[in-house]
Amino acid sequence: ETGVTQSPTHLIKTRGQQVTLRCSSQSGHNTVSWYQQALGQGPQFIFQYYREEENGRGNFPPRFSGLQFPNYSSELNVNALELDDSALYLCASSFRRGSYNEQFFGPGTRLTVL
């Protein structure tokens, strides 16, 4: 069983640029969530995708957008990068069954905005 993978591992961008981060979900999982983890903080929910549709969103501006593909992999896009976007971006996959699910995380992409 393949776990959650993310690419790239590290990324350096400058303010105002755009970035795309990628995530492959764990085999059999149909739901992908994205989280932002700033230094010294816990992960913060950005949004979730279920069957290729956005299924809920946290308190992040519209310049944070995403996609989910038919194979359940996902992308996170961030436009007009700001210095405060520097963080670890985590992708988590899960299988929606009933009301509860454990989310399984990838290793993350470390984004640095200069």
Place this chain on the structure above:
Amino acid sequence: DQQVKQNSPSLSVQEGRISILNCDYTNSMFDYFLWYKKYPAEGPTFLISISSIKDKNEDGRFTVFLNKSAKHLSLHIVPSQPGDSAVYFCAASANRQGAQKLVFGQGTRLTINP
């Protein structure tokens, strides 16, 4: 608005003794709670969870206790081992339609001393 709080940024415990990590929450809609462990350069790893209909859940060396009236949960690790040294995150979610959004605490860094 920090809905999930881990008030101890760090904890140091002797190998073989009990480690107790604490977490408080404010949102009474939360009904499912999880603990994750995170090593450097890795994503959070799911450890154990508990539903609000229970007050205790045990898995090997790990036990989670939930006190709904106090809106408090704790993770007990017995006996503590050097490999348990990591950052531990408490997370909570609410049973509702839509995204299974996890709300995380800030984390507690646990160090097990030989």
